[in-house]
Amino acid sequence: MSKTVLDLWVGLFVIAGVAALLFLALKVGSMSTVNTSDSYQVIARFDNIGGLKSRAPVKSAGVVVGRVADISFDNETFEAAVTLRLDKRYAFPKDTTAAIMTSGLLGEQYIGLEAGGDSLKLKDKDRILITQSAVVLENLIGQFLYGKAQEGAPE
């Protein structure tokens, strides 16, 4: 085999190997950037996002309509600011509500959108005003126990 053909193959091999490493680092690992084509962003503020993760699905009527793009903490209102990236094909009324739901009892968390009745639609960089925080199971159990204890207390 001639030397140049051999060099070419080894070069291709090294390129493929490095590409595989990059694929592992960028696509599989957590060093990823998300593309911004054909989507618009809206912001929703929540008191508590529970275990919501970046890139979690945003669903409306059970259909995936977008992804969570970014989660940050607002140090002035002490709320979580969640940026949703929604598909351009789906437009939602201005008074749409966002709630953090859990798929199954222990499944992953997602954001559920429920459309309102406004004739104006949500635009890029708009805010969803009505939100509902994640249900924290421990708080729920705590409230239940507290309620039970109150019931049993003497008047």
Added chain:
Amino acid sequence: MSTTFGWERSVLRRSIENLGQRTIQGVWRIGFAARFFLATLLHSGTAFRRFGLTIREIYFSGVLSLIIILVSGLFVGMVLGLQGYETLQTYGSEEALGVLVALSLVRELGPVVAALLFASRAGSAITAEIGLMKATEQLSAMEMMAVDPIARVVAPRFWAGVISMPLLAALFSAMGIFGGYLVGVQLIGVDEGSFWSQMQSAVDFEQDILNGVIKSVVFGIAITAIALFEGYDAPPTAEGVSGATTRTVVTSSLVVLALDFVLTAFMFRGLN
């Protein structure tokens, strides 16, 4: 009394002698292997100064192993996808399929299975080649011409193996994840976004991917060093070369598995 136990005593004596001889031989062989490894490292200059020699060996041990690595990676990933889905759907968490496939490939299966394949595909070839070079006295001929066979023959093969192994392991993992994606998302219909998003939030670059690369580098060093030593140490007969080739595959596979345990114990002990 003592005369009746005479022959038993001689049997005992002979078996103890046997044990002693084997121990001395074993220690001598370990010492020889260590000196050989050191000599390879010390004579590595040529492998980098005349990098063409190393490139040639990368072709033979890396590029020619590509097919088996890629195909096995794809199938391992596809089987992981099927089996993982079967188990995960019992708990209603099919979306975690991406995490399962990626973590098991990047942390363990990628480096280890790629190393086992590399040992049987490239390690055996290295041993057979060097063993035959020794049997046909090519190595002695080189020495006669004042060419150091360790610098000219052994070191380029060593560095070629060390360079090829991490690349092959990365390709194996990437192919495996692609196979898991094919089966999980395209065939079974797990949500694509959750597949990738859960994978990305669970796989850490430093903790998982980098540790996998470190593992594959260590395996590359171990396999090529064993293959080269077995070839160099092989008795110069047809039988000797075939025995050495078998020993290369067996020893390097066992060493890879043992090293994997040790490395895993160090790397992932503190993880939850």
